[in-house]
Amino acid sequence: MRPVDLVRKLRREAAVKPAALDRGKAALMAAIRQEVQPMRRPTIVPRLPYENVGAALSFLESAFGFREIPAARGVRADGAIDHTMVEFGDGMVGLGAQGAHGAFSPKRVGTTTQYITVHVDDIDAHHQRALASGAEIVSRLHDHLRDYRVYEALDPEGHRWRFLQWLREVPQ
Amino acid sequence: MNSPSDAEVIRRSLGEPETFGLVYDRHAATVLRFLGRRVGAGVAEGLVGELFRIAFERRKTFDGSRVSALPWLYGIGSNLLLKHRRGEARRLRANARMAVREAPDRRASAAALDARLLFPRVADAIEALPDGEREALLLFAWEDLSYQSVAEALELPIGTVRSRLNRARAHLRELLKPGGKNRERSR
Numbered sequence: 001m002r003p004v005d006l007v008r009k010l011r012r013e014a015a016v017k018p019a020a021l022d023r024g025k026a027a028l029m030a031a032i033r034q035e036v037q038p039m040r041r042p043t044i045v046p047r048l049p050y051e052n053v054g055a056a057l058s059f060l061e062s063a064f065g066f067r068e069i070p071a072a073r074g075v076r077a078d079g080a081i082d083h084t085m086v087e088f089g090d091g092m093v094g095l096g097a098q099g100a101h102g103a104f105s106p107k108r109v110g111t112t113t114q115y116i117t118v119h120v121d122d123i124d125a126h127h128q129r130a131l132a133s134g135a136e137i138v139s140r141l142h143d144h145l146r147d148y149r150v151y152e153a154l155d156p157e158g159h160r161w162r163f164l165q166w167l168r169e170v171p172q
Numbered sequence: 173m174n175s176p177s178d179a180e181v182i183r184r185s186l187g188e189p190e191t192f193g194l195v196y197d198r199h200a201a202t203v204l205r206f207l208g209r210r211v212g213a214g215v216a217e218g219l220v221g222e223l224f225r226i227a228f229e230r231r232k233t234f235d236g237s238r239v240s241a242l243p244w245l246y247g248i249g250s251n252l253l254l255k256h257r258r259g260e261a262r263r264l265r266a267n268a269r270m271a272v273r274e275a276p277d278r279r280a281s282a283a284a285l286d287a288r289l290l291f292p293r294v295a296d297a298i299e300a301l302p303d304g305e306r307e308a309l310l311l312f313a314w315e316d317l318s319y320q321s322v323a324e325a326l327e328l329p330i331g332t333v334r335s336r337l338n339r340a341r342a343h344l345r346e347l348l349k350p351g352g353k354n355r356e357r358s359r
Contacts, residue, residue: 003340009294017217
């Protein structure tokens with residue numbers, strides 16, 4: 001058998017989920033909107049201190065599906081990321097080196113002093129992804145009073161994230 | 173009704189960025205399957221949005237004389253996959269195991285090696301190819317791209333694609349020979 005035919009024998013399909021296509025489209029359109037409306041800023045923007053901003057960013061992107069806003073990145077002389085922003089849906093969070101603005105990482109101070117709620121469209125898929133990326137789940141995925149489905153996870157430095165999907169329409 | 177070519181859509185998206193969503197609608201399924209074949213559905217899911225985001229950022233550099241954007245998208249995907257070499261290798265080996273299970277009659281093979289030995293060695297041989305050769309080969313053999321499309325994807329002259337594929341074939345023959353270079357690389 002010719003080499004190329006042998007190579008063809010190893011071709012295998014992977015399952016393609018329509019939801020995966022939708023998520024990719026959402027990621028793309030979010031990026032496009034960012035270009036269209038570079039001045040878009042939510043009214044309240046929490047900022048979280050980290051010992052290692054680069055590692056935190058990688059984790060937040062892979063585990064929680066947050067997206068960095070590249071224009072927001074500030075880099076130190078040694079090449080490490082000093083601060084940046086991530087967005088998810090219409091929310092935005094800043095990540096910055098601890099010590100600046102008098103704020104320190106839970107990893108350093110030994111305790112969490114706040115947590116952030118993030119609304120997601122598909123909590124089970126989100127939970128799976130977080131698990132697969134090694135997030136520490138501190139409150140298991142469960143339904144709360146038939147209102148919403150929720151879980152809580154710590155990022156590598158101990159900031160606490162609460163992910164939630166409403167199970168029914170809620171009045172605005 | 174004439175729908176605009178990819179080149180036309182991309183040109184329009186320079187002034188109206190949201191138009192670029194149409195490029196996604198047209199090609200995302202194909203691209204997602206391509207990524208899935210290489211690194212599995214899970215990783216591919218994470219990559220497809222990133223791939224199109226990169227394409228969007230680079231849309232000014234798209235060569236408007238090309239009718240289809242697909243080879244260009246394959247090229248961006250190929251670059252992204254370089255960061256996922258370990259996942260690719262795992263998947264290749266898994267594919268080899270499946271190919272062994274599906275082989276109809278191992279004894280009927282004219283090859284000296286039966287499927288059980290052959291397919292894992294094909295996987296290892298693909299894995300052992302230099303990046304440029306492996307990429308050209310897989311775009312050609314798995315994605316059924318023409319030489320011209322592989323050339324567009326990898327941004328190479330068509331002659332270079334031809335010689336890369338020839339080298340890849342020669343390498344594979346060498347690696348698959350009984351007693352070939354990678355015989356000890358059993359897993």
